Amino acid sequence: xxxxxxxxxxxxxxxxxxxxxxxxxxxxxxxxxxxxxxxxxxxxxxxxxxxxxxxxxxxxxxxxxxxxxxxxxxxxxxxxxxxxxxxxxxxxxxxxxxxxxxxxxxxxxxxxxxxxxxxxxxxxxxxxxxxxxxxxxxxxxxxxxxxxxxxxxxxxxxxxxxxxxxxxxxxxxxxxxxxxxxxxxxxxxxxxxxxxxxxxxxxxxxxxxxxxxxxxxxxxxxxxxxxxxxxxxxxxxxxxxxxxxxxxxxxxxxxxxxxxxxxxxxxxxxxxxxxxxxxxxxxxxxxxxxxxxxxxxxxxxxxxxxxxxxxxxxxxxxxxxxxxxxxxxxxxxxxxxxxxxxxxxxxxxxxxxxxxxxxxxxxxxxxxxxxxxxxxxxxxxxxxxxxxxxxxxxxxxxxxxxxxxxxxxxxxxxxxxxxxxxxxxxxxxxxxxxxxxxxxxxxxxxxxxxxxxxxxxxxxxxxxxxxxxxxxxxxxxxxxxxxxxxxxxxxxxxxxxxxxxxxxxxxxxxxxxxxxxxxxxxx
Amino acid sequence: xxxxxxxxxxxxxxxxxxxxxxxxxxxxxxxxxxxxxxxxxxxxxxxxxxxxxxxxxxxxxxxxxxxxxxxxxxxxxxxxxxxxxxxxxxxxxxxxxxxxxxxxxxxxxxxxxxxxxxxxxxxxxxxxxxxxxxxxxxxxxxxxxxxxxxxxxxxxxxxxxxxxxxxxxxxxxxxxxxxxxxxxxxxxxxxxxxxxxxxxxxxxxxxxxxxxxxxxxxxxxxxxxxxxxxxxxxxxxxxxxxxxxxxxxxxxxxxxxxxxxxxxxxxxxx
Numbered sequence: 001x002x003x004x005x006x007x008x009x010x011x012x013x014x015x016x017x018x019x020x021x022x023x024x025x026x027x028x029x030x031x032x033x034x035x036x037x038x039x040x041x042x043x044x045x046x047x048x049x050x051x052x053x054x055x056x057x058x059x060x061x062x063x064x065x066x067x068x069x070x071x072x073x074x075x076x077x078x079x080x081x082x083x084x085x086x087x088x089x090x091x092x093x094x095x096x097x098x099x100x101x102x103x104x105x106x107x108x109x110x111x112x113x114x115x116x117x118x119x120x121x122x123x124x125x126x127x128x129x130x131x132x133x134x135x136x137x138x139x140x141x142x143x144x145x146x147x148x149x150x151x152x153x154x155x156x157x158x159x160x161x162x163x164x165x166x167x168x169x170x171x172x173x174x175x176x177x178x179x180x181x182x183x184x185x186x187x188x189x190x191x192x193x194x195x196x197x198x199x200x201x202x203x204x205x206x207x208x209x210x211x212x213x214x215x216x217x218x219x220x221x222x223x224x225x226x227x228x229x230x231x232x233x234x235x236x237x238x239x240x241x242x243x244x245x246x247x248x249x250x251x252x253x254x255x256x257x258x259x260x261x262x263x264x265x266x267x268x269x270x271x272x273x274x275x276x277x278x279x280x281x282x283x284x285x286x287x288x289x290x291x292x293x294x295x296x297x298x299x300x301x302x303x304x305x306x307x308x309x310x311x312x313x314x315x316x317x318x319x320x321x322x323x324x325x326x327x328x329x330x331x332x333x334x335x336x337x338x339x340x341x342x343x344x345x346x347x348x349x350x351x352x353x354x355x356x357x358x359x360x361x362x363x364x365x366x367x368x369x370x371x372x373x374x375x376x377x378x379x380x381x382x383x384x385x386x387x388x389x390x391x392x393x394x395x396x397x398x399x400x401x402x403x404x405x406x407x408x409x410x411x412x413x414x415x416x417x418x419x420x421x422x423x424x425x426x427x428x429x430x431x432x433x434x435x436x437x438x439x440x441x442x443x444x445x446x447x448x449x450x451x452x453x454x455x456x457x458x459x460x461x462x463x464x465x466x467x468x469x470x471x472x473x474x475x476x477x478x479x480x481x482x483x484x485x486x487x488x489x490x491x492x493x494x495x496x497x498x499x500x501x502x503x504x505x506x507x508x509x510x511x512x513x514x515x516x517x518x519x520x521x522x523x
Numbered sequence: 524x525x526x527x528x529x530x531x532x533x534x535x536x537x538x539x540x541x542x543x544x545x546x547x548x549x550x551x552x553x554x555x556x557x558x559x560x561x562x563x564x565x566x567x568x569x570x571x572x573x574x575x576x577x578x579x580x581x582x583x584x585x586x587x588x589x590x591x592x593x594x595x596x597x598x599x600x601x602x603x604x605x606x607x608x609x610x611x612x613x614x615x616x617x618x619x620x621x622x623x624x625x626x627x628x629x630x631x632x633x634x635x636x637x638x639x640x641x642x643x644x645x646x647x648x649x650x651x652x653x654x655x656x657x658x659x660x661x662x663x664x665x666x667x668x669x670x671x672x673x674x675x676x677x678x679x680x681x682x683x684x685x686x687x688x689x690x691x692x693x694x695x696x697x698x699x700x701x702x703x704x705x706x707x708x709x710x711x712x713x714x715x716x717x718x719x720x721x722x723x724x725x726x727x728x729x730x731x732x733x734x735x736x737x738x739x740x741x742x743x744x745x746x747x748x749x750x751x752x753x754x755x756x757x758x759x760x761x762x763x764x765x766x767x768x769x770x771x772x773x774x775x776x777x778x779x780x781x782x783x784x785x786x787x788x789x790x791x792x793x
Binding site: 293310313522 | 574576578597622626632658
């Protein structure tokens with residue numbers, strides 16, 4: 001294995017992953033916003049855990065069991081990824097696999113690159129680690145040991161996924177599928193103990209996840225190291241490393257499967273469009289009942305119909321409905337259990353806040369999909385001399401309609417089932433949609449310009465969510481007050497009117513900003 | 524009669540890289556005008572500035588006598604444009620996209636129907652008119668884009684590399700279409716790398732190099748300018764002129780362009 005080759009592939013992979021991040025100066029600012037955005041939540045969570053440990057009220061067996069279950073889920077996730085065989089991106093097939101590079105060199109570089117990429121998103125975990133280590137006053141020896149165990153487990157996951165992917169890619173036989181499924185079942189089976197009375201428990205089984213959980217809990221709660229657990233973890237790590245070494249000798253390059261490039265930093269419209277094309281091929285039948293024709297009486301209606309067709313045929317509408325169906329199921333379940341235990345506010349509270357918070361995601365999704373679908377097609381209206389202000393209005397109105405109507409129907413059904421007054425939840429959802437869609441579209445249009453187009457959409461989305469949440473805070477405060485003070489219908493009607501006016505004003509403000517920005521776009 | 528397109532001292536840069544350096548150009552009505560030049564010469568930038576997809580840093584662009592900075596929207600009704608890499612809304616059918624193109628160009632509904640029928644017949648897209656664009660080949664997409672540029676029967680057709688991806692039959696149809704359009708007094712402005720096609724098709728061509736117009740005229744003018752002889756092909760002329768331009772210092776070229784600009788301005792004022 002040549003170290004310089006590994007380094008070159010590693011650099012190439014990392015640069016490709018973070019490629020678009022370098023394409024726009026705004027990315028740095030937005031990444032800072034992303035990192036800072038996690039600080040309050042993670043700090044609070046870490047301090048709560050550290051305090052609970054200090055107070056000594058922690059049930060160690062439950063902790064080991066829960067942590068082992070979570071770590072087993074991670075292992076299962078690695079195995080599920082292996083079921084696809086070894087997947088690579090198109091540029092890797094074209095540029096790397098056609099060069100005299102050995103499989104092991106490629107694999108080592110890939111694992112290191114994956115680790116580097118994960119670190120960017122894992123910053124909350126490191127923050128959690130650092131705060132807990134300092135809060136509990138752990139010695140450097142214990143802190144290092146904990147870090148070593150974490151790294152050992154992470155590499156184990158990588159070796160597990162890589163080795164099984166290669167075996168799957170090379171043999172593609174039923175036995176390998178069967179083996180992976182058996183491992184998945186074995187890993188998840190003890191988790192059933194959380195729901196039903198089972199004699200199987202993680203703490204009773206020699207699983208790597210159990211050893212890892214024991215190491216962490218012992219260090220944190222007892223300030224000691226469980227040597228048997230550590231040796232147990234190593235006893236899994238070594239065979240998995242050997243398996244990796246064996247499989248990495250095989251030439252699996254011709255057996256790899258091509259997948260579209262995936263990176264949260266990827267702002268390449270080409271690859272995202274490829275993904276969207278697949279969606280259109282699947283969902284276009286769903287939208288075949290709608291056709292764009294000359295029947296629409298006004299130009300605005302015609303454009304709105306065109307957008308509805310896009311939203312339906314590319315699968316966005318399906319995704320919105322599916323998301324709300326899932327959340328409605330959860331809300332209904334929570335509401336049902338809450339009504340069994342207590343009376344009054346909790347079910348309303350859950351109904352409002354689950355749906356309210358959730359509905360912030362929908363405008364983001366709709367706007368992001370519009371960017372992927374239509375950014376490259378913007379030349380059509382821009383070169384036609386059409387009034388771009390009407391075009392963006394049509395887009396915004398459709399986003400507000402879709403993100404309001406679907407949850408409103410769900411709320412009405414849930415409110416009938418749970419016997420809750422739907423006025424406040426409806427007003428909250430509609431306001432969230434109006435504010436969310438206006439803010440998201442405004443920020444997205446701002447980033448459509450040539451200079452900032454390279455900004456990754458997940459960073460733009462993060463900034464949009466933060467701004468939307470800030471602007472929605474007064475509305476949520478009013479609704480909380482209304483619930484806590486148990487205001488009457490008349491007061492709630494007044495509150496609803498105030499919230500509606502506030503949302504309408506915000507929309508008006510952002511519509512003007514969008515109209516100004518859209519005409520300045522260069523494509 | 525004033526030219527349909529006039530570019531006077533047009534400058535454009537991207538992140539400090541100068542794409543156009545005082546470009547001057549005139550396109551006459553009723554001609555097929557070709558813009559040729561090596562990669563990165565500024566051809567696409569020029570076309571995008573004319574159709575309003577890019578903003579120039581300075582200079583004057585007039586379309587049909589109208590300064591596009593003073594009136595940036597209405598003049599576009601005269602133009603049909605097709606970019607080099609065609610991207611279309613994959614989620615629409617051919618017919619729906621053509622309806623959309625007609626609507627945004629304010630073509631009356633009854634005319635939209637008629638023109639769609641004619642265009643799908645012309646480009647042999649009848650069988651596919653209700654097929655989603657996502658299912659079309661690259662060549663078919665190019666045909667759809669050209670059909671959409673013709674939906675409002677524009678006076679000026681601007682096409683960036685129109686023949687790429689189109690089969691020989693499609694290219695033949697396109698060339699016939701261009702010739703028919705100039706017979707009815709309309710103008711076709713194309714940018715192309717296909718020098719043999721440009722030689723046969725275009726009435727006049729402009730060769731641009733590093734954002735400057737280094738030669739303009741019909742083949743005879745260019746042969747004289749390049750001193751390549753009357754049998755020289757456009758390719759030979761192009762190679763000779765771009766070779767010479769490479770050797771010419773940029774400052775000197777600027778000075779020439781400045782002289783050109785003032786001579787055009789003087790002509791306009793007098």
